Amino acid sequence: MPDLVTKTENSGYSNEFGRVARKLSSPNVGLFRQLRGISVVSGDLRNLSPKVRLYVEENVDLCKPDNIHICDGTEEENDNLLKIMQKQGTIIPLPKYENCWLARTNPADTARVESKTFICTENKSDTIPTPKEGVKGQLGNWISPSDMQDAVKQRFTGCMKGRTMYVVPFSMGPLTSPLSKIGVEITDSPYVVASMRIMTRMGRNILDKLQATGDEFVKCLHSVGVPATGFVESPEWPCDPERTIILHKPAQNEIVSYGSGYGGNSLLGKKCFALRIGSTIAKREGWLAEHMLILGITNPQGKKRYIAAAFPSACGKTNLAMMTPSLPGYKIQCVGDDIAWMRFDSNGQLRAINPENGFFGVAPGTSRSSNPIAMDTVFRNTLFTNVALTSDGGVYWEGLENETPKDVKITDWRGQAWVRGQDKTPAAHPNSRFCTPAKQCPIIDPAWEHPDGVPISAILFGGRRPAGVPLVYEARNWRHGVFVGASMRSEATAAAEHKGKVIMHDPFAMRPFFGYNFGKYLEHWLSMEQPSRQLPKIFHVNWFRKSNDGKFLWPGFGENSRVLDWILRRLDGEDCAQETAIGYVPKSNSLNLEGLKESVDLQQLFDIPKDFWREEVYAIEKYFNEQVGNDLPKEIANQLVDVKRRVDNM
Numbered sequence: 001m002p003d004l005v006t007k008t009e010n011s012g013y014s015n016e017f018g019r020v021a022r023k024l025s026s027p028n029v030g031l032f033r034q035l036r037g038i039s040v041v042s043g044d045l046r047n048l049s050p051k052v053r054l055y056v057e058e059n060v061d062l063c064k065p066d067n068i069h070i071c072d073g074t075e076e077e078n079d080n081l082l083k084i085m086q087k088q089g090t091i092i093p094l095p096k097y098e099n100c101w102l103a104r105t106n107p108a109d110t111a112r113v114e115s116k117t118f119i120c121t122e123n124k125s126d127t128i129p130t131p132k133e134g135v136k137g138q139l140g141n142w143i144s145p146s147d148m149q150d151a152v153k154q155r156f157t158g159c160m161k162g163r164t165m166y167v168v169p170f171s172m173g174p175l176t177s178p179l180s181k182i183g184v185e186i187t188d189s190p191y192v193v194a195s196m197r198i199m200t201r202m203g204r205n206i207l208d209k210l211q212a213t214g215d216e217f218v219k220c221l222h223s224v225g226v227p228a229t230g231f232v233e234s235p236e237w238p239c240d241p242e243r244t245i246i247l248h249k250p251a252q253n254e255i256v257s258y259g260s261g262y263g264g265n266s267l268l269g270k271k272c273f274a275l276r277i278g279s280t281i282a283k284r285e286g287w288l289a290e291h292m293l294i295l296g297i298t299n300p301q302g303k304k305r306y307i308a309a310a311f312p313s314a315c316g317k318t319n320l321a322m323m324t325p326s327l328p329g330y331k332i333q334c335v336g337d338d339i340a341w342m343r344f345d346s347n348g349q350l351r352a353i354n355p356e357n358g359f360f361g362v363a364p365g366t367s368r369s370s371n372p373i374a375m376d377t378v379f380r381n382t383l384f385t386n387v388a389l390t391s392d393g394g395v396y397w398e399g400l401e402n403e404t405p406k407d408v409k410i411t412d413w414r415g416q417a418w419v420r421g422q423d424k425t426p427a428a429h430p431n432s433r434f435c436t437p438a439k440q441c442p443i444i445d446p447a448w449e450h451p452d453g454v455p456i457s458a459i460l461f462g463g464r465r466p467a468g469v470p471l472v473y474e475a476r477n478w479r480h481g482v483f484v485g486a487s488m489r490s491e492a493t494a495a496a497e498h499k500g501k502v503i504m505h506d507p508f509a510m511r512p513f514f515g516y517n518f519g520k521y522l523e524h525w526l527s528m529e530q531p532s533r534q535l536p537k538i539f540h541v542n543w544f545r546k547s548n549d550g551k552f553l554w555p556g557f558g559e560n561s562r563v564l565d566w567i568l569r570r571l572d573g574e575d576c577a578q579e580t581a582i583g584y585v586p587k588s589n590s591l592n593l594e595g596l597k598e599s600v601d602l603q604q605l606f607d608i609p610k611d612f613w614r615e616e617v618y619a620i621e622k623y624f625n626e627q628v629g630n631d632l633p634k635e636i637a638n639q640l641v642d643v644k645r646r647v648d649n650m
């Protein structure tokens, strides 16, 4: 038998505790069903590359699990995990559908926790720009290496006692794509394993690849945690909200997450890897890791283009990515609904992959009328979280009123009886989700797993802006487009812990996801402009403008195809735009409104009120001054001066 505890020289790729672990490691503990005397209940240590093996060893020493389960990604494994979770009360079967399940979280663990999310670098300024004195920085949280070490030690020491440690090997992006990256998540949550199996390419072949190549991987350590008191309030959803912390160490491609089982906090391939660590890798390697959907759109003449679009969390990325166009002759196909990894190829063409393998979409608001494609996707092989349950074994959420028989009884996301029209609280948590395989989407793009990615012709930025911001405008050029991305603002949603409908700055829809200093991020975007490259055109869209009496001015959803039609015509060079202070808007009558059922007040929809824009530009300037300070690239400061002048001259 080979020496399975292979001592590697480990070139600074271990976590803080690796050093201790290596000292303890004995070269002869080689039983492949045991690791440090702990049973390996599934999988084979011989399939681990030395680097993976070392990573597991270090964390066994730290977390002290009872068992180790090396995941192979098979159906059989998944079935067993589902059984375990059902027995623990973590999930409930939904017999109305095929292989669908409902998880209810601890009510204290329902969203991403931005305030407890940190990036660890030697120098604070590598992580966040220095805010103006007396101002609290909003562009991420920094932690020093020694504080990170303490935080990990305090929380993780022995945290998996009595639990199974799962080793989850996964690829972000198709395994054959040069744009993809590999990670290994160590977790004590079977819910995380089952969700990672949907959201990523997970399983044995990833370990085989690491074994064959000896490659590095992104290290992802996760535990649901045990509260400091040792008392687990709800064993069906263990968590430690008081001490939750999400840590990233870009220099070592390392993520450590403690205390929460929820989505972006625990499925570490998503926000932590694909965006925060991803953006730092992208900076180093010269590409872009962005919070963007990717869609393919074919016009009535049969010409197909791909568009990437950045909207903040819970602002309709999934709806746009799966849109059913109302304009005749158009076809939309979906490549991804949340994250895009984009790189210019040797011909100067920007190409994108969706690093994910599933959709972790917001359920409320999804219905036959808003997103029929999502409805055709999610009722098979899906793990729902915090939606309501119906007495016929199905699910319910706000938005499904017309699709749910009146006689079914509803149990809300907390497990309480809930009566339509009577209970004031929502039946489903506003941030409740479906976690569903992307390949089930009936309009998944044929090229969605193409190793080269898809060519991107346009980039859209957008947000929820009830006032002042027109339905669509086009940036003047790449640099202005970068400024538009940097200036994005949007109403807060339930995706994170923010309360109320305040308008928040959310540059590039990345505010919660930057892996490094935002000023440097802007420089990186500006550096994409090179003579040999065909730069995509950049647009800003706003489906959410309201009239003075609080009604949406634009019907949205499938009608947004009219906006995409105008955008495509701009890409084709059509003279259908007119200049304004903030960019190019459609010339009058150039937006195709043929067949639109409701009347639309174009005047209000495209109005660019001078007072509003003066305030908007002032707010952007204040934000840049207070939050980005000296890290703001000169070019962006120049763009601000230009737009200010144009607004003053309106």
Ligand code: OXD
Pocket: 112, 263, 264, 312, 313, 314, 338, 360, 495, 496
């Ligand atoms: C998400 C988010 O879950 O952005 O996609 O919060």
Ligand code: MN
Pocket: 291, 312, 313, 314, 338
């Ligand atoms: Mn998102």
